[in-house]
Amino acid sequence: MTSVPKARVVVVTGISRGIGRSICHQLATGYAGPLVLYAASRAGKLPDLDPASVSTTVKIIPLALTITEQASVNALASRIRTEQGCCDVLINNAGVYHYNEVASKDQRLETYNTNFHGTVRHDVVEGQAVRRGWPRMAYFPSKAALNAATRILARDNPDLLINCCCPGWVDTELGGQAGRPPKTPEQGAAIPLRLAFGNIKNINGRYWANDSVSDIGPGKTQPW
Ligand SMILES: NC(=O)c1ccc[n+]([C@@H]2O[C@H](COP(=O)([O-])OP(=O)(O)OC[C@H]3O[C@@H](n4cnc5c(N)ncnc54)[C@H](OP(=O)(O)O)[C@@H]3O)[C@@H](O)[C@H]2O)c1
Incomplete structure (x- = not known):
């Protein structure tokens, strides 16, 4: 008798x-x-998918999640624990990018809170961040902080595989702010999907990306 995976x-x-x-x-x-x-x-809504195109082995469940609200994150974790016991793969894709010359205090807070859970709140007093040496845009240091957190999380959780990536410059609402991105959303999904489901030979705690923005390959670990 074959067992169902x-x-x-x-x-x-x-x-x-x-x-x-x-x-x-x-x-x-x-x-x-x-x-x-x-x-x-x-919004907690399903993406606009044609039900006929969904694989018969896939069950999709919509969830409401605001990653900046601890109660919302806790509710998701406890729901998954109750319904599934555990989660095998988390693709933590949600993010914001305020493409401004100088981010306002609210944009700076939102960027860190969203992209990196606000560890530098003490430095975002209105008008102080740039003077204290933070880059004019908040997006890049928020993502650099995530690279550092990835290393630490991977080190502290040796039973899990934890990596982060730059998907490239992708033609989405976020990516389109800075010009005309060369990658489609489908191409932008390639590196995150590879890290979650491809054979990456147990490489852990690393930052993955393409060598240049015009490169649509599957990405590689990058020095950081
Ligand atoms: N596009 C690029 O060129 C590029 C390049 C490098 C890295 N990335 C990264 O790739 C990821 C996806 O980017 P994208 O281009 O697909 O952006 P996007 O089209 O703007 O989508 C961003 C997604 O994040 C969600 N989100 C934002 N704040 C949230 C919050 N507090 N709680 C829960 N969800 C939240 C948004 O949901 P709502 O609909 O609720 O706002 C939206 O679904 C981001 O982490 C981004 O930094 C993108």
């Missing part, structure tokens, strides 16, 4: 649009094998 439990955040929506589409329509896909967005 256990479904993998996957959480993708920020699925309302852009790369997150594409990751969700690609998993829902192309994942081979049983999958329970928790599709998390602030």
Whole structure:
């Protein structure tokens, strides 16, 4: 008698649009094998998927999640624990980018709170951040902090595989602020999907990216 393989439990955040929506589409329509896909967005709605295109082995569950609110994150964790026991893969895609010359205090706070849970709040007093040496845009240091956190999380959780990536410059609401991005959302989903489901030979705690913005390859570990 063949046993039915256990479904993998996957959480993708920020699925309302852009790369997150594409990751969700690609998993829902192309994942081979049983999958329970928790599709998390602030609105808690499913992405606009043709039900006929969803693989018969994939079950999608919409979830409301605001990653800047601890109660919302706790509610998601406890729901997954109750319904599934654990989560196999988390693609933490939600993010913001205020493409301004100088971020306002609120934008700076939102960027750190969203992209990196606000560890530098003490330095974002109105008008002080740039004077104290933070770059004019808040986006880049918020993501650099995430690279550092990835190393530490991987070191402290040796049973988990934890990596972070830059998906490239991708034609989404976020990426389009800075010009005309060369990558489609489908191409932007490639590196996150590879890190979550590809054979990356247990490489852990690293930052992955392409060598240049015009490169649409599967990414590689980059010195950081
Ligand atoms: N596009 C690029 O060129 C590029 C380049 C490098 C890195 N990235 C990274 O790739 C990721 C996805 O980017 P994208 O281009 O797909 O951006 P996008 O189209 O603007 O989508 C961002 C997603 O994040 C969600 N989000 C924002 N704040 C949130 C919060 N507090 N709680 C929960 N969800 C929140 C948004 O949900 P709502 O609909 O609720 O706002 C939306 O679904 C981001 O982490 C971004 O930094 C993108």
